[in-house]
Amino acid sequence: xxxxxxxxxxxxxxxxxxxxxxxxxxxxxxxxxxxxxxxxxxxxxxxxxxxxxxxxxxxxxxxxxxxxxxxxxxxxxxxxxxxxxxxxxxxxxxxxxxxxxxxxxxxxxxxxxxxxxxxxxxxxxxxxxxxxxxxxxxxxxxxxxxxxxxxxxxxxxxxxxxxxxxxxxxxxxxxxxxxxxxxxxxxxxxxxxxxxxxxxxxxxxxxxxxxxxxxx
Numbered sequence: 001x002x003x004x005x006x007x008x009x010x011x012x013x014x015x016x017x018x019x020x021x022x023x024x025x026x027x028x029x030x031x032x033x034x035x036x037x038x039x040x041x042x043x044x045x046x047x048x049x050x051x052x053x054x055x056x057x058x059x060x061x062x063x064x065x066x067x068x069x070x071x072x073x074x075x076x077x078x079x080x081x082x083x084x085x086x087x088x089x090x091x092x093x094x095x096x097x098x099x100x101x102x103x104x105x106x107x108x109x110x111x112x113x114x115x116x117x118x119x120x121x122x123x124x125x126x127x128x129x130x131x132x133x134x135x136x137x138x139x140x141x142x143x144x145x146x147x148x149x150x151x152x153x154x155x156x157x158x159x160x161x162x163x164x165x166x167x168x169x170x171x172x173x174x175x176x177x178x179x180x181x182x183x184x185x186x187x188x189x190x191x192x193x194x195x196x197x198x199x200x201x202x203x204x205x206x207x208x209x210x211x212x213x214x215x216x
Contacts, residue, residue, distance in 0.1 A: 008034040010042035011057040027114040039067035058084035072099025102126030166193040
């Protein structure tokens with residue numbers, strides 16, 4: 001029999017951490033060896049202990065998504081699963097972009113929680129059925145249009161994949177701050193991408209850039 005997988009639980013609610021620890025350790029396939037109450041502590045514990053799975057609360061102090069981003073960058077072999085009450089699409093998409101392999105709601109059945117973590121360790125993703133449909137709809141909505149504008153091609157512009165993504169979000173009417181949250185980057189990074197887009201499209205401002213796509 002293989003050794004139990006090591007788990008870090010990060011949640012600012014101590015009773016929740018205790019409940020999760022009890023569920024996982026009674027299951028026998030996991031051992032909780034680290035706990036944290038906020039994002040900085042979660043990152044520090046993960047880097048020090050290198051757990052096989054990090055179970056992170058989205059809304060904990062410091063932000064679960066921020067913690068996921070940092071942990072996934074520094075520990076690419078560690079699996080990350082968000083455990084949250086949030087059904088917000090923005091939280092779901094941000095978590096997945098930050099490197100999470102799973103996004104589970106806190107009302108998940110105890111036996112389902114352990115099975116989901118085992119699936120993630122096996123290389124699968126763990127998402128509630130109700131959220132999978134939203135994820136599919138999001139990518140179906142965004143994917144086909146990202147590289148379609150004929151007007152941009154006529155300028156000879158060679159935009160990067162990220163610049164096309166930023167341009168599409170501009171077309172959707174999102175502000176710099178909203179684009180930054182959607183892509184989980186800083187507003188300064190978004191402004192840098194916008195400046196590159198304007199330069200490559202040879203237009204003076206965002207409005208002129210968007211006019212190139214009218215009717216496309």
